Amino acid sequence: MTKHRILGxxxxxxxxxxxxxxxxxxxxxxxxxxxxxxxxxxxxxxxCWLMEKLEGGPESYPGFIYD
Structure with a gap:
């Protein structure tokens, strides 16, 4: 885990x-x-902003609306 993720x-x-x-x-x-x-x-x-930045945003979820 990187330093930025720990801080996040x-x-x-x-x-x-x-x-x-x-x-x-x-x-x-x-x-x-x-x-x-x-x-x-x-x-x-x-x-919401922090969670999106830490987890890669909704585009990274399989089967999401962008598929």
């Missing part, structure tokens, strides 16, 4: 942990709901 998967783990922590934070701080939702959606986009 570590970053993905941090993004996922933060995404799971946001609902807990908003539960105890309801005044931060709007900021929490925006951060959650931004992290969702970052997660």
């Amino acid at each position: 998967y570590t970053t993905l783990a941090v993004v996922l942990l933060t995404m799971f922590a946001i609902p807990v934070w908003v539960d105890f701080h309801p005044q931060d709901l709007a900021n929490g939702l925006l951060l959650f959606f931004a992290l969702s986009a970052a997660m």
Whole structure:
């Protein structure tokens, strides 16, 4: 595994942990709901981008829609 893949998967783990922590934070701080939702959606986009870069994108999946 290359250094970039290790860094990528570590970053993905941090993004996922933060995404799971946001609902807990908003539960105890309801005044931060709007900021929490925006951060959650931004992290969702970052997660999708990271997963696509790490796994080679949808074109690498056999039988995908591009076949």
